[in-house]
Amino acid sequence: MSRVEIRIARPDERLDLIELQRRASLASEDEDVRQKLQDDPGLIDLDEEMLANNEVVVAEIGDRIVGFATIIAHEGNDAELEGLFVEPTEWRKGIGTALVHAIEREAAAWGASRIHVLANQNALTFYEAAGFSRIGEKRTELGPMAAVMVKPVGSR
Amino acid sequence: MDKLSPEFATQRAVEAVWRIEAAKLIAGLTKMTRDVGLAEELASDALVVALQQWPESGIPQNPGAWLMQTAKRRAIDQFRRNKVMTQKAMPSLTYEAELKEQEAPDYDERLDDDVKDNVLSLIFTACHPILGPDARSALTLRLVGGLTTAEIARAYLVPEPTIQQRIVRAKKTLADAQVPFEVPRGEERAQRLGSVLEVLYLIFNEGYSATAGDDWMRTELCDEALRVGRILAQLAPDEPEVHGLVALMEIQASRSPARVKPDGTPILLLDQDRSRWNQILIRRGLTELGKTIELGGALGPYALQAAIAACHARARKAADTDWKRIASFYDELSIVAPSPVVELNRAVAHSMAHGPEAGLRLLEPLMEVPSMRNYHLLPSVRGDFLSRLGRHEEARAEFARAAEMTGNARERELLLRRASGNA
Numbered sequence: 001m002s003r004v005e006i007r008i009a010r011p012d013e014r015l016d017l018i019e020l021q022r023r024a025s026l027a028s029e030d031e032d033v034r035q036k037l038q039d040d041p042g043l044i045d046l047d048e049e050m051l052a053n054n055e056v057v058v059a060e061i062g063d064r065i066v067g068f069a070t071i072i073a074h075e076g077n078d079a080e081l082e083g084l085f086v087e088p089t090e091w092r093k094g095i096g097t098a099l100v101h102a103i104e105r106e107a108a109a110w111g112a113s114r115i116h117v118l119a120n121q122n123a124l125t126f127y128e129a130a131g132f133s134r135i136g137e138k139r140t141e142l143g144p145m146a147a148v149m150v151k152p153v154g155s156r
Numbered sequence: 157m158d159k160l161s162p163e164f165a166t167q168r169a170v171e172a173v174w175r176i177e178a179a180k181l182i183a184g185l186t187k188m189t190r191d192v193g194l195a196e197e198l199a200s201d202a203l204v205v206a207l208q209q210w211p212e213s214g215i216p217q218n219p220g221a222w223l224m225q226t227a228k229r230r231a232i233d234q235f236r237r238n239k240v241m242t243q244k245a246m247p248s249l250t251y252e253a254e255l256k257e258q259e260a261p262d263y264d265e266r267l268d269d270d271v272k273d274n275v276l277s278l279i280f281t282a283c284h285p286i287l288g289p290d291a292r293s294a295l296t297l298r299l300v301g302g303l304t305t306a307e308i309a310r311a312y313l314v315p316e317p318t319i320q321q322r323i324v325r326a327k328k329t330l331a332d333a334q335v336p337f338e339v340p341r342g343e344e345r346a347q348r349l350g351s352v353l354e355v356l357y358l359i360f361n362e363g364y365s366a367t368a369g370d371d372w373m374r375t376e377l378c379d380e381a382l383r384v385g386r387i388l389a390q391l392a393p394d395e396p397e398v399h400g401l402v403a404l405m406e407i408q409a410s411r412s413p414a415r416v417k418p419d420g421t422p423i424l425l426l427d428q429d430r431s432r433w434n435q436i437l438i439r440r441g442l443t444e445l446g447k448t449i450e451l452g453g454a455l456g457p458y459a460l461q462a463a464i465a466a467c468h469a470r471a472r473k474a475a476d477t478d479w480k481r482i483a484s485f486y487d488e489l490s491i492v493a494p495s496p497v498v499e500l501n502r503a504v505a506h507s508m509a510h511g512p513e514a515g516l517r518l519l520e521p522l523m524e525v526p527s528m529r530n531y532h533l534l535p536s537v538r539g540d541f542l543s544r545l546g547r548h549e550e551a552r553a554e555f556a557r558a559a560e561m562t563g564n565a566r567e568r569e570l571l572l573r574r575a576s577g578n579a
Contacts, residue, residue, distance in 0.1 A: 054435055073436050076386045077176075110436045111379045111386075111409070113176045131169065135218050152172030 002061045004095055006102040009056035009068060011048065017056070017068050017085075018046050024067075024085035028122055033142050043142070046070075057102045059086070059095045066090045069099040071106050077113035079103075079153070084117075100130045107153050114153055118146040127151075166211040174203055177220040178302025179387065183274035185227055186337050192281055193327035196299060198234075202227035275300075276339050276391045279384070283352040286333050291326040292355045293362075294319055300387070301380040311377050312362070352388065353401050353458065356381045360405050365564075378409055389444065396453020399444045403462035406441030407469050410434040421566055426474040438469045457493035460485050464505075479509035496525050497533075504537055512541040532561035536571060543574075552577060 009017065022044050026034055037043055050056050050070055059067040067086035071079055081103050086095045107115050118138060119127050124147055128134075132149035140146045178199065185195035202223045216222040282295040297303045297311075305323065309316040340348045363377025385402045392398050414432040415423055423429075445466055448459045464485045471477040486502035499522055507515025519538055528534050539554030555575035559568050 053439065073440060076390045077383050106436075109413075109434055110440070111382050113383060114172075131165075133215050133217055133219070152169060152176055 004066070004093075004098050005060045006057055006098055007060065008054050009051055009058045011051045013058065013065065014046055014048060014051055016065060017058070018044055020065065020068065020087060021046065021083070021085045023088055027088040029120065030122075030144065033144060036142055057099060057106070059099055059102075061090075067095045067099055069103050071103050071115075073110060073112070077111065079107035079110075079112035079115045081115050081117040096126060097130055104151075104153055112153050114150050116148060116150045119149050120144065120146055124149075163211050166215070167207060169215055170203070170206050170210050173215065173219040174206075174223075175302040177223055179275050179278060179300045180220060180271055181223050181227060182299050183278040184224060184271065185231070186278060186281070187274045188228075189231065190337060192278070192299065192330060192337065194231075196327070198227040198231050199223070201230050205230075272391050273339060275387065277337050279352055279388060279391070280340060280348055281330065281335060281337060283348070283355045284330060284335055285348070285351045286335065287326050287329060289355070289358060291322055291329070292351070293359050294322045295326045296355055296384065297359065297380055298323055300384050303380065307376070311374055311380075349392070349395060349397070353397060356385050356388070357401060357405070357458070360385075360408075364408060375412060378405070378412065381405060382409055394451065396448045396451035397456045397458050399448040399451065400453055400456050400459035400462050403441045403444035403448060404458050404465055406437050406444060407462060407465035410437035410441065410469065421570060425468065426477075428474075430472060430474075433469070441469065442466055455488060455492060457489065460489045460492065464489075477508070479505060483509040496522055496528050496531075500528075500533060500537060503541075507541055507544075512544040515541045516545075530561055532558040532567070532571070534558075535561070539574065548577065 022037070022041075025037055025044060029037065046056070050072075055072065056068055056070050058065050065087075067084075067090065069084045070082040072082045073079055081100065084096060084099055084103075086099070104115060115132075117127060117132060118140060119132070119134075120140075121144075124134070127149045130151070132151040134147045134149050136148040137145045138148050181199045181202070182192070182195050185198050186192045189195055189198070205226050206219075206223060210216075279296070279300055282299045283292050287295065294308055294312075297308050298305065303311070305319045306316050309319040312319070339345070359377050360381035363374045363379075363381065382402070382405045385398070385405055389398050389402045410433045411425070411428060413434060414428040414430065417423060441462065445459065445462045448454065448456065448462070453459050454463070464482050467478050467482050467485070483502070483505040486498065486505045490498050490502050499518065503515045503518035503522075506518055516538070519534070519541070522528050522534060535554040536558035539551045539558065542548075542554060543551035552575050555571050559571035559575055562568050562571065
């Protein structure tokens with residue numbers, strides 16, 4: 001397999017990323033969420049401001065984008081891995097892990113103490129393997145409960 | 157980083173968890189035992205147990221609650237053995253340790269009021285004016301930042317026993333003076349808060365422009381000061397100067413990636429590659445500055461310094477810098493927080509806004525100030541003004557004087573190069 005390259009996303013890639021997110025979400029979510037996403041295509045979006053603010057990183061193989069992740073800097077020392085999407089045909093190739101590491105480096109660069117993520121049931125084992133621990137639950141905007149998972153950001 | 161052995165990876169994870177949880181843990185234990193020294197020992201014991209057990213058992217789901225339970229259990233064991241505690245404190249401790257339910261998760265660091273109050277009390281205790289500046293810094297890094305004595309010693313380039321002693325003595329001073337574990341109120345609060353901010357900025361600056369050693373920056377100190385500052389801003393959200401200080405530290409820290417060449421030599425502000433400034437930090441800093449101004453604190457000393465830093469952050473190229481605005485912020489600063497160093501920077505800003513002669517004129521009174529006699533930046537800045545005026549001979553003499561005065565090896569090289577006319 002060719003090398004996975006990680007870089008900051010460009011604003012002009014927004015629509016491609018939204019479509020990638022749609023494919024990844026439809027492949028990973030449970031039936032009722034899938035239904036909601038199909039009924040209302042506008043539910044999937046990517047804030048232009050996040051792109052402008054360098055809060056989106058993409059994974060590329062060759063010159064093809066195969067995944068992306070978004071980070072939000074919250075108050076205090078808390079970073080959120082807000083979204084992580086990998087092209088369904090490219091799953092289980094380490095792309096998600098590479099994106100998590102990129103987000104960790106971003107978070108470390110601004111001095112975050114930890115990253116948290118809201119993980120759906122199907123993503124629990126992925127995040128556990130990536131070093132996250134489950135500390136609670138929270139209801140998501142689309143209805144189902146998500147696990148709140150955290151990972152400390154090593155400072156050096 | 158990905159090739160670490162599992163044991164070492166767990167150890168790193170334990171240390172990182174500790175960094176996040178230490179303040180809450182020590183604060184909670186101090187509240188119970190009324191003894192910050194004892195609380196620190198109990199917390200450290202719990203960390204040792206975690207380092208032994210977690211590599212085997214895995215990291216628990218709520219590591220903070222686990223550490224707290226373990227520390228409380230050890231506290232009770234110790235009290236039973238030593239009987240040093242009054243009967244009064246025992247029942248509540250026993251009761252709490254027997255609570256099986258884990259504490260509510262606080263995944264976004266939104267702390268409940270009791271925990272907030274405890275951590276805030278801990279910060280005020282560690283920065284108590286009864287302690288000298290070195291003791292306050294070391295204690296804050298240890299108790300609030302969760303650094304080990306070895307890490308603190310490494311950051312300050314002193315032997316570990318020095319830091320150990322400093323912390324032991326500080327804890328004894330606090331105990332002897334029976335400093336109450338509380339958040340000060342009324343007039344005392346403003347004064348004590350000043351001491352807290354001073355300690356944080358001292359730590360930050362020691363990291364940002366290291367006064368000793370071979371490295372120009374020691375970022376771990378900057379990181380820690382910034383982290384504790386952000387916690388403080390959450391705990392005391394109505395204090396404008398807290399936001400002012402955090403804004404200042406965020407914006408200054410944003411330049412870290414651009415301040416040093418790969419070989420370790422410093423790059424001055426105006427020569428830095430601004431595309432390497434960390435934009436997330438800049439945005440956080442501008443947000444914090446906005447909060448300060450909303451709270452009516454625009455003329456606070458930290459807020460003014462942050463406003464100056466923000467002017468630099470907003471200029472995409474060095475040539476775009478609004479020096480007139482910066483000069484007027486320095487004029488304000490020299491009224492609310494007069495100091496020779498502020499005057500020096502004010503001179504620099506005026507030289508950029510109105511020419512080097514204006515700068516030289518503002519430096520005149522500083523030549524007579526005793527505390528500036530050995531301050532390397534005075535001849536260094538003067539040399540800069542003179543060289544811009546074409547008075548190269550005089551300029552070189554000033555750079556040579558500055559090189560003799562600085563304790564930082566990297567800075568000395570830079571100054572010596574300018575003294576020889578090659579920079």
